[in-house]
Amino acid sequence: MTPPAASASHLVLIPSYNPGPRVYETVRAARAVWSPVWVVVDGSTDGSAERLQEMAAADPGLNVLRLSRNQGKGAAVLHGLDRAAAAGYTHVLTMDSDGQHPAQLIPAFMAASAAAPDVMVLGVPVFDADAPALRVHGRKVSNGWANLETxxxxxxxxxxxxxxxxxxxxxxxxxxxxxxxxxxxxxxAVVRLCWRGVRPVNLAAPVKYPAAAEGGVSHFNYLRDNALLTWMHIRLMAGFVMRLPLLVLRRLTARGPAPR
Structure with a gap:
């Protein structure tokens, strides 16, 4: 297979923390369809950083950035954003390192972004029969709040x-x-970008939840992470109230078709 030509504007950014062996498959799948691919190793202690760096040494389309300690997904993404901006890139496609996201759709998402550079292109998950019901139905709460807040x-x-x-x-x-x-x-990120006028464009994308027997690793903690989400939406609702007149005015004066 001919390697993809390197993009000068769009790169794939993969934050990674103790991801298990599926990270190597994820990176190879992303590299098969896009260049460059950057992995931000967020203080991993499972040996994945060293193997990823070995892969990068043999692949000019792969770059591995390392944080000395675990700081969280958002911090890892921000580190990658800063380095990408310094290198002249304008857009990043973020994806998880654990095999949940469809690498084969990277070109389609990048094409949608290139066609409308001012938007954010959001994946809308298509779940299979094995998806945990708690994840499928629980996200409806966060989605409802996010749509109200915007x-x-x-x-x-x-x-x-x-x-x-x-x-x-x-x-x-x-x-x-x-x-x-x-x-x-x-x-x-999506709520605050909407507040800044960055329009969302939605594209369907399948999501998988690999079982532990398949090498799947989950760091989701139901109580801790739902507490984080609750506190986040409290902050966002406070910001929403302050911005409400501007948001109403923007909606009333909007032109053109509604976002897909």
Whole structure:
């Protein structure tokens, strides 16, 4: 297979923390369809950083960045954003390292972003029969809050991390406040970007939850992570109330078709 030509504007960014062996398959699948691919190793202690660096040494389309200690998904993404901006890139596609996200759809998401550089391209998960019911139904709560907080600007799914961001608006959002550094990064990012006028475009994308026997690793903690999400939405609702007149005005003066 001919390796993909390197993009000068869009890169794949994969935050990774103790991901298990599926990370290597994830990286190979992403590299098969896109270049460059960057992995931010967020203080992993499972030996994956060393093997990923060995892969990068033999692959000019792969770059591995390492954080000395675990700081959280949002912090890892921000580190990658800063390095990408310094290198001249304008957009990143974020995806998880554990095999949940569909690498084969990277080109389609990148094409949608290139066609409308000012938008964020959000994956909307398509679940299979094996998806945990708690994950499938529990996300409806966060999605409902996110759509209320943006006056229904069109967020198809607030939690699914397979998405393309314009780098500079997201960097400004994250540098402007001290949150968005851990698990709750994804929903807060889309809400705050909507507040800044970055329109969401939604594309369907399958999601898998690999079992432990298949090498699947989950760091989700029901009580801790739902507490993080609750505190995040309390913060966002406070911001929503302050921005409500502007959001209403924006909705009333909006032109063109509603976001897909």
């Amino acid at each position: 006056l229904w600007m069109g967020i198809g799914d607030s939690l699914y991390g397979f998405r393309v961001y314009p780098i500079e608006p997201l960097r400004r959002v994250m540098r402007g406040q001290r949150w968005m550094r851990r698990f709750d990064f994804d929903p807060e």
